[in-house]
Amino acid sequence: IDLCKWIRLNDLQCVYPNVDIALRMYTCTPAANCSAKRSFSCLKRVKNYLRLTISEERLNYLAILCIEKTILQDLDINFVIDEFSRRKARRKVLK
Incomplete structure (x- = not known):
């Protein structure tokens, strides 16, 4: 990572384009693999628990909610509830 930063700071990516690409690929690979493994592990747990009692959709x-739980934790739950109730309202608006 330090070498990649140094190449970027000194504008050497034009001189060493393949090294720059290889370093960027190397720094991104571990996070991508780990995330994918966690996603499949989570999916396996959810499927085992709910396989017979729930539809495929x-x-x-x-x-998806379980895999992306970090995004889910940042959501404002009151906004989600209000938006859901607004979209699913069965009442007619009186003028």
Whole structure:
């Protein structure tokens, strides 16, 4: 990572383009593999727990929520509830 930063700071990516690309690929690879393994592990747990009691579509939605739990934790739950109730409202608006 330090070498990659040094190449970028000194504008040497034009001189060493293949080294720059290789270093960027190397720094990104571990995070991508780890994330994919966690995602499949999470999906396996969700599928085992809910396999017989839930539809395929809902199972997929729950798997996505479990995989992306960091994004889910940052959401404002009150906004989600208000938006859901606004979209699913069965009342007619009186003028």
